Amino acid sequence: MTKTSASIPQLGKVYLIGAGPGAADLITVRGAKLLAAADVVFHDALVEPEMLAYCPQAEKIAVGKRCGKHSTAQKFINKRLVDAAQKHQLIVRLKGGDPMIFGRADEEIAELQEAGIEVEVVPGITAALAAAASLKQSLTLRGVARSVAFSTQAKAVDATNGVNRAVDTANTSIDLPTADTLVIYMGRNEAVSIAKQLIAQGRVMTTPVRIIEAISTKRERSLSLTLAEMANGLASDWFDGQAPALLLVGAVFGNRLENTDILTNSRLSA
């Protein structure tokens, strides 16, 4: 890669930066500094407006899909990044959560590297960890859980991290990992079938589940229920439908949380 970029020194560098779960101050210091120095910022449509206050100087371009709304195809995003690196020096691709989980970063990295453009990745706080922080509950716990898996059952993972899509769940093959604690991204539409599958895999009906939406934003809300209740569709009416939702399943969530309401509109906190 350096071979190519050395012969075309005027090419800019592209930073794939994780914006984190939503709150503007949950981006990394490195990410915020790069935003402040960027010529152009391509951001997911779901990135909070407050996040873009870090880069008043930059040209800001919304890309990426959002729930049921107009979206930019991944190939077109890739092309725009390559084009931008031919015109600008510091290009930021700002992605929700962490770029390396359910983020389609590989497609962007591959296309940029093929064009001889230098790429650097700045990690971000992924939704599962921000949820654990909000819930004040570790995803691993001595004697209870020593592994945690992040999975998605959505047929197609959107260009935007954390977005749910209306997919035909009837034909979705379910292949869930077997970790002690399980976090499912973009699982809203498959909540019932995921719960049924986990019970079929041997998880007890009373396994605690937390569902959390719009993590770390003012609109954050969470729901506490059991696996059996989720299998029976109890979460269906609760979902907002617009906000990204995360399903968290495992014995750790029965550990210490005071909130035992089936439905709560307020943040679960101790």
Place this chain on the structure above:
Amino acid sequence: MTKTSASIPQLGKVYLIGAGPGAADLITVRGAKLLAAADVVFHDALVEPEMLAYCPQAEKIAVGKRCGKHSTAQKFINKRLVDAAQKHQLIVRLKGGDPMIFGRADEEIAELQEAGIEVEVVPGITAALAAAASLKQSLTLRGVARSVAFSTQAKAVDATNGVNRAVDTANTSIDLPTADTLVIYMGRNEAVSIAKQLIAQGRVMTTPVRIIEAISTKRERSLSLTLAEMANGLASDWFDGQAPALLLVGAVFGNRLENTDILTNSRLSA
């Protein structure tokens, strides 16, 4: 909890903050701001000195275990946090990586809440995601991997996130999750047995493995090998022995990485 703290309003608030993988600018903006406002900072012994430059005003106290060296017992850390909240207003407990993965945060939170002390958790970049960023390789990939699990096989998880301990591997029961991509924290001493177990579980011998040490620091180094090679002990001589090490296993690592050396002292980058 609020009941108790209302009657003792002079109690301080404790922030459990994830320092991230090592580099000072991979902490969150929120974490850095809280450090700058802290009265006292209890930090893992492994936290990089540069990170503590955020809090010149604070009393800084190293706690937590480190590889083979003197360490502070978890119960004693819990007690010191409670004591500090009775003397100071803003107390930071700075933990390597993310507090909610392999970090024993629950014990600290429980003890603080029992004492009526308010606790807030600020997430951090966990080592697996920082490793993915350094390797420029997503942990999930369309058509290749739609789940990733983080696990530890160390018998005891240290108070310090990401620390390896010399444990008797002969008696360690191995119970690895089945996600497409697997990241093992603190797995250095169990590398051979983990590889053998994964092969026994049905992973192909040629499954790519990456091992990465001292992620995001100047001492970062990584190794590329196959599962069969790890099972044969090829990584054993490579380990530094002092730095935290992460094992990453899965087909995604055969995707696009140019570096195919068995041993490399330089950072794997494209």
